Amino acid sequence: MALGELRVLGACPLDCPDTCSWVVTVRDGEAVGMRGNPDHPYTRGALCVKVNRYLEHAGAADRVLHPMRRVGPKGSGRFERISWDEALEEISVRLRAIVEEHGGEAIWPYLGTGTLGYLQGCEGVAGRRFWNVLGASRHFLNICSTAGNTGLQRTNGTPGGMDPETFALSRLILLWGTNTLTSGHHLWKFVQEARAAGAHVVAIDPIRTRTAEQADEHLQIRPGTDAALALGLLNVVLSEGAEDRDHLAERTNGWEDFRAEILKYPPERVAEITGLPASDVRALGVRLAHTRPTGIRATMGIQRHAGGGAAMRAIAAIPGVTGDWRHPGGGVAYSTSGHFHLNIDTRDDLLAAPVRQLTMTRLAEGLDESVKCLWVYAANPMGSTPDQNRVRERLLREDLFTVVMEQFPTDTVDYADIVLPATMQVEHTDLHAGYGHMYLVWNEPAVEPPGECLSTTETFRRLARHMGLTEPSLYDSDLELAEQLLASGHPSLDGITVDRLRKEGWVRLNVARPFAPFADGFPTPSGRLEFGSGPAYVPPHTALAGEGPYPLALLTPASHTFLNTVFGNNPELLRRSKGPRVVVNPEDAARRGLSDGDRARVFNANGGFEAVVEVSDRVRPGVVASTKGHWRKLSAGGSTVNAVVDERDADMGRGAVYHDNLVEVAPCAPCDGREPATMSEST
Numbered sequence: 001m002a003l004g005e006l007r008v009l010g011a012c013p014l015d016c017p018d019t020c021s022w023v024v025t026v027r028d029g030e031a032v033g034m035r036g037n038p039d040h041p042y043t044r045g046a047l048c049v050k051v052n053r054y055l056e057h058a059g060a061a062d063r064v065l066h067p068m069r070r071v072g073p074k075g076s077g078r079f080e081r082i083s084w085d086e087a088l089e090e091i092s093v094r095l096r097a098i099v100e101e102h103g104g105e106a107i108w109p110y111l112g113t114g115t116l117g118y119l120q121g122c123e124g125v126a127g128r129r130f131w132n133v134l135g136a137s138r139h140f141l142n143i144c145s146t147a148g149n150t151g152l153q154r155t156n157g158t159p160g161g162m163d164p165e166t167f168a169l170s171r172l173i174l175l176w177g178t179n180t181l182t183s184g185h186h187l188w189k190f191v192q193e194a195r196a197a198g199a200h201v202v203a204i205d206p207i208r209t210r211t212a213e214q215a216d217e218h219l220q221i222r223p224g225t226d227a228a229l230a231l232g233l234l235n236v237v238l239s240e241g242a243e244d245r246d247h248l249a250e251r252t253n254g255w256e257d258f259r260a261e262i263l264k265y266p267p268e269r270v271a272e273i274t275g276l277p278a279s280d281v282r283a284l285g286v287r288l289a290h291t292r293p294t295g296i297r298a299t300m301g302i303q304r305h306a307g308g309g310a311a312m313r314a315i316a317a318i319p320g321v322t323g324d325w326r327h328p329g330g331g332v333a334y335s336t337s338g339h340f341h342l343n344i345d346t347r348d349d350l351l352a353a354p355v356r357q358l359t360m361t362r363l364a365e366g367l368d369e370s371v372k373c374l375w376v377y378a379a380n381p382m383g384s385t386p387d388q389n390r391v392r393e394r395l396l397r398e399d400l401f402t403v404v405m406e407q408f409p410t411d412t413v414d415y416a417d418i419v420l421p422a423t424m425q426v427e428h429t430d431l432h433a434g435y436g437h438m439y440l441v442w443n444e445p446a447v448e449p450p451g452e453c454l455s456t457t458e459t460f461r462r463l464a465r466h467m468g469l470t471e472p473s474l475y476d477s478d479l480e481l482a483e484q485l486l487a488s489g490h491p492s493l494d495g496i497t498v499d500r501l502r503k504e505g506w507v508r509l510n511v512a513r514p515f516a517p518f519a520d521g522f523p524t525p526s527g528r529l530e531f532g533s534g535p536a537y538v539p540p541h542t543a544l545a546g547e548g549p550y551p552l553a554l555l556t557p558a559s560h561t562f563l564n565t566v567f568g569n570n571p572e573l574l575r576r577s578k579g580p581r582v583v584v585n586p587e588d589a590a591r592r593g594l595s596d597g598d599r600a601r602v603f604n605a606n607g608g609f610e611a612v613v614e615v616s617d618r619v620r621p622g623v624v625a626s627t628k629g630h631w632r633k634l635s636a637g638g639s640t641v642n643a644v645v646d647e648r649d650a651d652m653g654r655g656a657v658y659h660d661n662l663v664e665v666a667p668c669a670p671c672d673g674r675e676p677a678t679m680s681e682s683t
């Protein structure tokens with residue numbers, strides 16, 4: 001090793017199940033290399049096509065490096081550089097006036113998923129102590145996974161399920177509403193291990209994704225109808241007499257009612273609902289009936305529908321009936337977050353009185369006159385939130401004081417009054433947990449922040465000091481916060497300390513290996529899996545397709561080259577994304593006079609966006625798809641996919657409905673044809 005060269009262990013902060021452990025090479029204070037940590041048992045040395053460019057991104061010319069104040073009209077993205085002192089002073093004066101005149105609830109602390117860090121991001125609800133002292137409104141982060149979480153919580157008592165490493169032991173694997181090779185590719189090694197031992201792999205997805213292409217079988221299901229398929233598969237399991245009667249009797253509640261529900265879904269009826277051949281439903285049902293262990297990987301894609309919660313419940317019921325939870329490699333893996341019992345001390349005792357809750361996916365609705373300050377951090381609502389045009393209208397409100405803490409001049413930054421420069425992961429300390437594995441991962445800062453960037457924790461400490469707040473816990477250091485998080489007393493964290501994490505980089509939770517989470521019962525109040533009552537299949541909004549002016553069901557899944565809107569401004573990843581595209585089935589394309597490579601407008605009553613048409617049977621007739629993550633100001637026509645997404649809730653957990661919207665696609669004559677604007681310049 002050359003003199004002055006260091007290896008610093010860190011963690012990928014992005015909203016991805018894999019939470020990679022990485023190694024940064026630092027030479028003379030500069031990060032000169034980053035690679036996946038080969039010692040990490042789950043991620044084993046690989047990053048991904050996006051994060052391989054993390055250092056390039058951190059050094060990009062468009063990084064926000066200084067505090068800025070708006071000089072042009074709202075939305076113009078025109079700013080002047082100011083000092084941190086000026087920024088803190090202006091913010092303090094405005095916040096104090098707002099609290100005095102309208103009460104703390106007039107502040108909306110809008111925290112997104114830009115980093116999942118327990119210190120700097122959403123897992124530990126960064127900033128919440130500060131907001132509690134001011135009495136700000138509560139922010140409900142429902143943008144990603146809440147419908148599925150709620151469905152699983154009701155069924156199993158926790159959203160946590162299988163340890164994804166145990167897929168290596170599965171003999172039938174259902175990749176159900178999940179695009180493994182794009183949105184968390186490290187699972188694939190375990191899938192391949194199982195395959196080498198004879199496992200059969202089935203992808204269930206309305207799109208023939210790169211994952212579906214690699215599976216042994218692909219069921220191209222109609223969107224939002226998965227609960228019906230789950231019930232149909234169980235119907236076949238019952239006809240085969242393959243239900244695990246001991247498991248049902250000893251470990252579950254509500255079987256008799258649920259059994260009656262299952263009997264209403266024979267394969268022929270399921271075929272009508274799902275659009276799958278009845279023979280495929282029957283064949284997979286027979287396979288499921290006779291293959292132990294069956295491991296089901298379902299992630300967030302499946303629950304972004306009107307019936308998303310019910311879909312996760314129906315899927316979670318499968319191992320209750322087959323008894324798969326008895327075996328490592330059996331069960332359902334949605335997210336492992338529920339297995340990490342950290343002590344998230346948001347100090348809600350600091351609130352003087354109870355406060356209202358505002359909902360992340362209802363930003364347009366929520367941003368009424370009662371909100372006087374919107375504080376956006378680790379989020380990009382102009383790109384990621386439903387009903388983009390209405391969100392934009394609200395952000396233009398002259399009486400709204402908007403502060404955005406950011407690394408890049410995003411579409412949301414353009415609407416800020418004050419912009420605060422934020423550190424990136426190689427420049428701050430954080431503690432992470434994978435939501436697709438069982439490890440805590442530590443992130444040690446590798447380099448000094450560029451310009452005047454500050455971490456989230458440090459920004460709130462400085463603001464508290466500037467405002468003269470006296471609550472001592474607002475000044476806890478990053479290492480003190482990390483120690484508090486690990487001090488929950490839960491046995492899975494025994495012996496896991498900050499010192500150990502800093503030395504080793506990552507530590508597995510203290511749980512058995514292989515891990516079968518419910519082999520000894522379920523963490524529900526009854527200790528049993530709850531099949532539940534009420535309709536087991538809730539139809540999607542798009543079941544109305546064909547009846548109105550917007551007959552096509554639009555899916556808007558993850559892009560291979562971006563992580564939500566992060567990297568949307570990286571020139572190479574943007575080039576590889578090939579720009580906003582819409583995949584249209586040949587039948588639907590022909591009917592509309594659309595050819596491959598044409599420009600088209602995708603629209604409904606909410607608005608529309610422009611995309612290049614890809615004519616392909618990767619989607620079934622009646623379904624179109626376009627990925628999330630593009631930036632408005634870098635897209636022709638100046639709007640993106642969320643311009644057509646409704647502000648509407650799923651059946652459980654107020655979940656978002658990103659994959660359950662109706663649109664029409666038309667050739668581009670009515671498009672405005674405007675070329676993408678260049679990135680706004682800051683002074």
Ligand SMILES: Nc1nc2c(c(=O)[nH]1)N[C@H]1C(S)=C(S)[C@@H](COP(=O)(O)OP(=O)(O)OC[C@H]3O[C@@H](n4cnc5c(=O)[nH]c(N)nc54)[C@H](O)[C@@H]3O)O[C@H]1N2
Binds near residue numbers: 144176222226628629
């Ligand atoms: N490269 C990349 N990776 C990412 C992300 C990214 O933006 N880019 N995003 C990250 C985030 S925030 C999250 S939450 C996770 C999400 O990861 P995923 O759960 O994989 O989320 P999606 O891509 O939305 O959806 C996954 C698949 O579900 C399918 N799907 C949609 N509706 C249905 C349905 O009704 N039934 C079935 N069976 N399938 C359906 C979609 O076609 C898609 O192929 O990934 C993370 N990883």
Ligand SMILES: Nc1nc2c(c(=O)[nH]1)N[C@H]1C(S)=C(S)[C@@H](COP(=O)(O)OP(=O)(O)OC[C@H]3O[C@@H](n4cnc5c(=O)[nH]c(N)nc54)[C@H](O)[C@@H]3O)O[C@H]1N2
Binds near residue numbers: 115120300565
């Ligand atoms: N159409 C459609 N839209 C979707 C989805 C979909 O499937 N379809 N998926 C939804 C999902 S699953 C999610 S999770 C949401 C995500 O929505 P958001 O939570 O709004 O996340 P991003 O759009 O990725 O924006 C995160 C921003 O945080 C910034 N950032 C990153 N790290 C830090 C940091 O340490 N400090 C600060 N201050 N900023 C930081 C990044 O630069 C980025 O601009 O998008 C949702 N939007």
Ligand code: SF4
Binds near residue numbers: 012013050186
């Ligand atoms: S985005 Fe996911 S796969 Fe890529 S480096 Fe981060 S955690 Fe790993």
Ligand SMILES: [Mo]
Binds near residue numbers: 143144
């Ligand atoms: Mo997400």
